[in-house]
Amino acid sequence: MIPPIDFPPWSSLVAFRAAAHRQSFKEAAMELRQTPSAISHQIKRLESWVGGALFDRRVRQVRLTPLGQKLAEGLDRGFGEVSSALGRARAGTETRMLRIAALPLFANGWLTHRLPAFEKRHPSLSIAIDTSASIADLLLGEADVAIRNLQTPTPGVWAKKLLDIRAVPLCVPDLAKQIQSAEDFAGQTLIGLTVGRRGWLDWFAAIGVPEPTDARMLLFDSMTNAIDAAAQSRGVLLALTPLVWDIPASKGLVVPQQYAPQEAGSYYVVCRKEDRTNAAIGGFVDWLCREMQRDLPRLRKVDSAARDRF
Numbered sequence: 262m263i264p265p266i267d268f269p270p271w272s273s274l275v276a277f278r279a280a281a282h283r284q285s286f287k288e289a290a291m292e293l294r295q296t297p298s299a300i301s302h303q304i305k306r307l308e309s310w311v312g313g314a315l316f317d318r319r320v321r322q323v324r325l326t327p328l329g330q331k332l333a334e335g336l337d338r339g340f341g342e343v344s345s346a347l348g349r350a351r352a353g354t355e356t357r358m359l360r361i362a363a364l365p366l367f368a369n370g371w372l373t374h375r376l377p378a379f380e381k382r383h384p385s386l387s388i389a390i391d392t393s394a395s396i397a398d399l400l401l402g403e404a405d406v407a408i409r410n411l412q413t414p415t416p417g418v419w420a421k422k423l424l425d426i427r428a429v430p431l432c433v434p435d436l437a438k439q440i441q442s443a444e445d446f447a448g449q450t451l452i453g454l455t456v457g458r459r460g461w462l463d464w465f466a467a468i469g470v471p472e473p474t475d476a477r478m479l480l481f482d483s484m485t486n487a488i489d490a491a492a493q494s495r496g497v498l499l500a501l502t503p504l505v506w507d508i509p510a511s512k513g514l515v516v517p518q519q520y521a522p523q524e525a526g527s528y529y530v531v532c533r534k535e536d537r538t539n540a541a542i543g544g545f546v547d548w549l550c551r552e553m554q555r556d557l558p559r560l561r562k563v564d565s566a567a568r569d570r571f
Contacts, residue, residue: 269310274336275398276303277315281325281333282416291526292415293396340417344400344533358387359541362397362404365483367528370507371556372408372549379548386541392483399533405542408549410501410526420531421546423553424560426504427522428464431488432497437517440497447473450496452487455480460499467523488514501525503564511567 279289280300290297308315315329325333363372368390380388391397397404399418414420432440439445443465453460465472479496481487485508491498492510502522505511530549536542 269307270303273303273307273310276300277307277329278333278336278340280304280316280323281329281336284323284325286323288412292409292411337417340400344417344535357385358389359406359545360389360391360397360404361545362391362393362407364408364410364528365392365485366501366504366508367408368392369485370504375552378552379545382548383541383544399531405536405539406530406532406545406549409529409531411529412526414529415531417534418531419534419537420529421550423528423530423550424504424557425527426501426525428460428499428525429502429516429522430464430497430520431491431500431505431511431514432517433492433494433513434515436494436497437515440517442518443468443470444473446497447475449473450477450479452479452481452490452496452498454484454487455482464499464523468520485510502567503560506560506563506567516567 276289276293276295276299279292280286283289283292286297286300286304290300293300304315311328311332313328314326315332316323317326369392373390376388380386391404396409397407399405399407408423409415410426411420414422430446436449440449446465451461461476461478462472477496479490481490484501484505487498488500488505488508488510490496491500491514497517498514500511500514530546532542532546537546
């Protein structure tokens with residue numbers, strides 16, 4: 262009989278590891294598509310389980326304590342061993358199911374209608390695409406390949422940048438006419454996402470104005486649903502360009518007052534380092550990178566034309 266393992270909640274370990282690598286609860290939240298408060302809560306649970314402080318919390322800054330540093334190093338070794346074991350196990354087998362974790366906008370707007378070309382090259386390979394908001398843990402084998410929105414590559418995995426993305430407000434033309442300045446966002450319904458980046462708060466900070474306190478929020482768990490809401494004149498959407506323009510519902514949307522897009526990270530393709538030489542996984546990663554490189558001129562052209570519509 263296998264003896265029971267005294268183990269803290271798994272989510273708290275994942276949150277701690279991300280925060281330890283980033284030295285930031287905010288950036289860990291972005292990576293895991295959670296809120297900073299959720300990351301903080303999970304780390305407090307882990308600190309309670311461990312019995313000591315893992316981070317020295319300062320104003321807008323966190324640093325690992327000696328105890329936290331020791332735990333982070335141990336977890337890195339442990340996660341690395343798990344990843345290596347999975348990689349060695351898969352190296353001796355033929356991959357028949359390719360599991361892809363992709364953000365909804367990337368999957369629906371760009372990936373899925375290009376996949377037939379890849380499938381034609383790999384007719385015996387089954388493919389499963391997960392577009393949920395949760396982040397699949399590659400090191401634990403929850404997916405083979407992931408497409409993520411990151412500021413910097415996640416430590417411990419192989420990563421390659423695909424596309425820089427920027428945030429810009431979009432709405433129907435009639436609503437855009439009501440927005441003559443940043444102050445006009447007050448009283449509007451602001452459409453955004455329930456997870457990940459702080460969205461509107463970061464965008465208002467980037468253009469140098471405070472977020473309106475009386476704005477109503479309408480939040481969705483995927484960008485495609487949020488785009489549909491904006492197309493139905495339900496508010497102003499903070500969208501991600503250039504891929505937003507590949508969603509049919511965005512065709513009638515415009516940028517009010519031609520606000521300049523603000524940096525919002527980049528799409529990266531990531532996989533376990535051990536899987537980079539796997540025929541199916543490595544083949545998909547190489548194909549994806551080539552396809553995106555070929556499509557970049559079109560995306561830039563479409564983005565420029567779309568932002569000139571209003």
